[in-house]
Amino acid sequence: MTPSTAAQNARSRKVIAIATVVLMLGGFGYLAYGGIGENIVYFLTPGELVKKGEKAVERPVRLGGQVVDGSVVWNAQNLDLRFKVTDGQGTEVLVHSRGAPPQMFRAGIGVVVEGKYGRDGVFQSDNLMVKHSNEYRAPDAEAMKHPERLNKTLMRESRS
Amino acid sequence: MSSVTMPESRPDRGAAAAAEPIARPKVPWWLVGLAFGTLVSGQVVGFLTSEPDRDMGHLQKIMYVHVPAAWASFIAFFIVFWASVTVLWKRNERADLLNAAAAEAGAVLTGLTLVLGSIWGRPTWGVWWTWDARLTSTAVLFLVFVGFLALRALTDDPERRARWSAAVGILGALNVPIVYMSVKWWRTLHQLQSSPSTVDADYVLGLRWNAFAFAFALAAFVTIRYRTALFALAADRRAEARALAGGSTDAR
Known part of the structure; x- marks a missing residue:
């Protein structure tokens, strides 16, 4: 293989690689922002x-x-x-x-x-x-933050 | 066609390479230990510090592994993107090995995300799977990187393998923002991203702890695979150099 054809080969490979990347970028861009959003x-x-x-x-x-x-x-x-x-x-x-x-x-x-x-x-x-929503809550979030209050509710419940 | 380096044109270097001892790949045991420790303690912390969720009870605990697996896979694919660009830009051989290591870890983590999500979805949503944008784009991400690994296994010429891997790696990594934004861009069964304002404080601790655990595990796996690949490459080079220098086929 002569040096010139090797260089040509390398250049054409680079062109193919860049073309592929551009094509794919375009495809993803279309998917993301194009009218396809309406169809899915x-x-x-x-x-x-x-x-x-x-x-x-x-x-x-x-x-x-x-x-x-x-x-x-x-x-x-x-x-x-x-x-x-x-x-x-x-x-x-x-x-x-x-x-x-x-x-x-x-x-x-x-x-x-x-x-x-x-x-x-x-x-x-x-x-x-x-x-499901993106919320994750303890059974009584307020009570969990204040153990002494939770304790009080439990006591009240057990008494009644 | 393939431009393999030809040691016979530089006999001195060939002879030197044949004599050089190759260091065995070092396993980062401290990192492995850190990953294992945080992973185990993360589950203990997760179970001890949080009450059952108001809606889903103890099923909420799957969050501590499903979400960190997804986050860690995103980190892996960020490494893939960076390594792929380096391969195409600088023709860097080592970047290709890092690319393969990160892609492998990313594929495993994405598979784990899908499986754990499915196990979570069956009792909470009522289905193992549905073709919404989040689940579908994640499946595409997984398949692209399975393809990446298959492509590497089937390509012998290291230079071509590096270039093709880099092309697929960039494409696959570009899918990550789509996966992440899918719940905002389209209507899905999968919920929106949670944030500290939508998650009670005691769930946040378990989640963060496990996020670090998965990141450590990812770092350990990528490091081990990368070093092993470097070792294999050096061993190949030496065998090649010896064969050419001494004519002996014994690679030892």
Whole structure:
């Protein structure tokens, strides 16, 4: 191999390497900031689901929101669960699910349900997932910070 | 095609290399001990200093290993990025060995993050896995670095291996900010990043302790793998030099 072709080879390799990196950077940039963000919506909010109307009915879709206080009806006999999900902006969707929910499920917690929105306005869930917030709290955070107070509460409770 | 260094053009250097003794790789035992000690005590501290979480009870303890594993993998991929750029920029042989060591540790830590997250997700979310942006981008990160290691295993020419590794290393490392920001950019089942304001003080201690433990473990693994690779390289060089200088095939 003559020195000139070796140099040419090295140069073309460098060009290929730089082109690859630029291409990949562009690709990642597009992924991060481009229109793709619109297409990978993991779940719809109750408001978005209702607004979609006929397009979202009887199609596999994910619905995410907060479980409405006082809306949970759990029938342990036939493992039938009904509750409402809200987007916090006035739209609520009734969800029907079968089987025991995850242990963290309760009124007020975030959920994502996979299933189909029926024509009767009830979302039939095949899969109920709990969306935990980024908060981690001791049972009574205030009491934990003040052991003497915790002690007092315990004493009061044991006395009554 | 491959431009292997040719010792016969410099016979003096070849002969010298053949005679040189190679130092065995030193294991940083103090670092290994520090990592092991903090890792074990970290779990004890985590369990003793924090009450069961209001929502998830003792399941919250998985945080002490899942989150530090993810953080440590990010550090590993930062090293990969830096080493990869050095390889492409300066054609530095040692940077390639560091690149491989950090990528290996990063891949293992990302795998650990995925497994621990899955174990945490089943009882809390109700599912082992879901294709949200955080989980999917983390899986991509893992696969890129598994590919990185496979590529290295399949490429014989050291120079080409270094360059290809560096290219994949930069690409993979660029995925890290995407993984980190995914919970902010897209709707996910995975929650947003926690911060000291969203986590009670007694959980923060266990988390920080374990973050240091994982960082020490990462440093120990990368150091050992890097030194071992340097040793292997030196041994190869000596065998090569001896074969050329003395004609003897005995590498000892």
